[in-house]
Amino acid sequence: MPLRCLLALVGGLVLAAAFEPVGLAWLMPPAIAALIFSVRGLRPGRAWIPSLLFGITFSYAVMVWMRAVGTDAWIAMCAVEAAFFVPLGVGLSWSLRLRAWPVWTALWWVGIETWRSGFPFSGMPFGRLVYASADTPWADALPWIGTTGVSFLIALTGTTLAWLVLQVRSPSRRAYAVVGALAVVTVAPLLVPFHVEESGTTTVAAVQGNVPGTGLDVVAVHREVSANHVRMTEQLAAAVAAGEEPAPDFVVWPENSTAVDPFTDPEVGAGIVSASDAIGVPIVVGGMSNDPLDEANVLNQGIVYRPGLGSGDRYTKRHPVPYGEYIPFRGSLIPSSYGKLRLVPRDMVRGTSLEPLRVGEVRVADAICFDVAYDEGISGQVARGAQLVTVQTSNAMFSLTGQLGQQFEISRLRAQETGRWVVVAAINGISGVVRPDGHVVASIPARREGVLVETIGLSSTLTPAVRLGVWPARFSLAFLIGHTAFVLVTYRQRRRRADRSDDQSEERGTTA
Incomplete structure (x- = not known):
């Protein structure tokens, strides 16, 4: 576990370096792969730990500019953003047990990204993978599949990279086929650019x-x-x-x-x-x-x-900044006289x-x-x-x-x-x-x-x-809900079968 946690901490910092002012977009796939390796093989009850550590270093590094508002605001906001990596770790653990797990893990990343971009108080979209994609082939896919689609494509590149590394010891035709297909999807927008009249x-x-x-x-x-x-x-x-x-x-x-x-x-x-x-x-x-x-x-x-x-x-x-341009639940959560909140005497509608x-x-x-x-x-x-x-x-x-x-x-x-x-x-x-x-x-x-x-x-x-509008984002959220419900239902069914099996065993033992 210590090595996993160290890998996750470094992976979060690497992902933050993909965004401005460093702007090394090519770091996104290896950073996502590092998160996959840090979680792979862990049960859901432990997988959230390295995932949270990844989220902490990523959130605090990519939005370090929030310190301009105040160190307290930076700490509080990034703590909320990092918390979303707890369910991400659990979802990755579930997904890594499935066939075609690079697809499911990429969907989990995008679903959590969409969730934190809209919640709470309209969320914080900064740090979405797509927002580091300028001047890359991924960005050329934007007119075709939108921001959520491009974030998924970047995440899929990272999860596929992790899968490919695991295939190095036993390379197969399937590995080459998958990587080739991903390369075609990524490069296709360059070959078929969208024409604007x-x-x-x-x-x-x-x-x-x-x-x-x-x-x-x-x-x-x-x-x-x-x-x-x-x-x-x-x-x-x-x-x-x-x-x-x-x-x-x-x-x-x-x-x-x-x-x-x-x-x-x-x-x-x-x-x-x-x-x-x-x-x-x-x-x-x-x-x-x-x-x-x-x-x-x-x-x-x-x-x-x-x-x-x-x-x-x-x-x-449409999106005033909470605690910067309006105070949610004014007077009931944080006193309006606290710190720089005194500078927000009126709420922005x-x-x-x-x-x-x-x-x-x-x-x-x-x-x-x-x-x-x-x-x-x-x-x-x-x-x-x-x-x-x-x-x-x-x-x-x-x-x-x-x-x-x-x-x-x-x-x-x-x-x-x-x-x-x-x-x-x-x-x-x-x-x-x-x-x-x-x-x-x-x-x-x-x-x-x-x-x-x-x-x-x-x-x-x-x-x-x-x-397409916001439908890709809605689909990603529906996937989170659907996959979570599926896991909970199947877990409950397994428990019931296990309980019935135990009861039957006890009855046979009593009869004997």
Whole structure:
């Protein structure tokens, strides 16, 4: 057991190194294989131990950026995430006893990954295998099988690698056939790329206004932040008038480009109107606004401002961050006065609409910060007619960490999944424009100010991944439930048969 535990601890760290900022994606299969070897041969009652150790090192390493919020928050959140590796260890132990166990163990990985990505309080999707797959053949499968499918493919590569190592002592034709089939499935997207038809183009400007001072606390300097975005948009308007820049069809400001309600704050509202009138095209502003149904709450929105007309369509963030943007069960679990929770005086209400924004003549799928890590929001808007994707983000708190790189990689993968151009506007990094093949056309690094003006392709083509929607994720959860129920039922049946056999033995002994 000590060697198994050591292997699991190292395997978790190796898997974390596949993600940004290290970004060695090829480490994922050997890391998954290490987990399989650490669990293989153990009964379910012990298999959870190395699996939990794997989860601890992986979770704490891949999300070490959470320390920017607070060491206590990092410890608590990653403890919850690591706990999901307990049922994973049990499920792997069950699956390793079956024929074709590489498939069943890969399904268990994806099922647990899906579970922790949605629970509790909407879960934590960071650390999904697919989110380390940029610039790999696995990512080229995204438009065909989606994020859950690609995570399964990566997990299957790792479990098959473990199976192949076990076959080294007695190689067989079956081993070569299985590995060959897996190679074909992985490389097939390269041979048969998904074709996206463009229905037109539009020119988009993304503004990264930066945050004064340390750049870590937007709220403390929120008026300067808003003024920066107004100033840079007006400078863009002057450059367009001088023929130095192409005229955009609309402009995207990041999340928290205004941290107060622009409809009740005259200074901020006037600044937005001034910028919109200067550039003469709509601006998608990332702003906070009061909840019209309850003034005690707040909405985090992408608000379309139209020159001369004011506000239009709005998108409301679907996945506010628990204990960062709202406090679950406020006052009943953790006191609202504890630590940095004092900085969350009002709860942010989650949005529910999947209707794309109408920005001029273009329909836009919007995502705000952590929204980009969840499957249903962007793909749901694309399925309803969105022609391109915008991501508005304010991750200034994490600007000295690997979180920026991880989130930007997710945005790149969303472009491949949906077959849409993606425009990322970050408050102080990383902003960028991404083609549907995941290639970054232009970007602004962290802790800088700048404006990107790019011609963007529009499309109405729906990828198979968008058509599948969240059904692959639901299937993975159904597999967890079905396999668990099967194991429990068969165990109960075996116990009953064993009890009847014991009773019969006792009756024969009494008769004798």
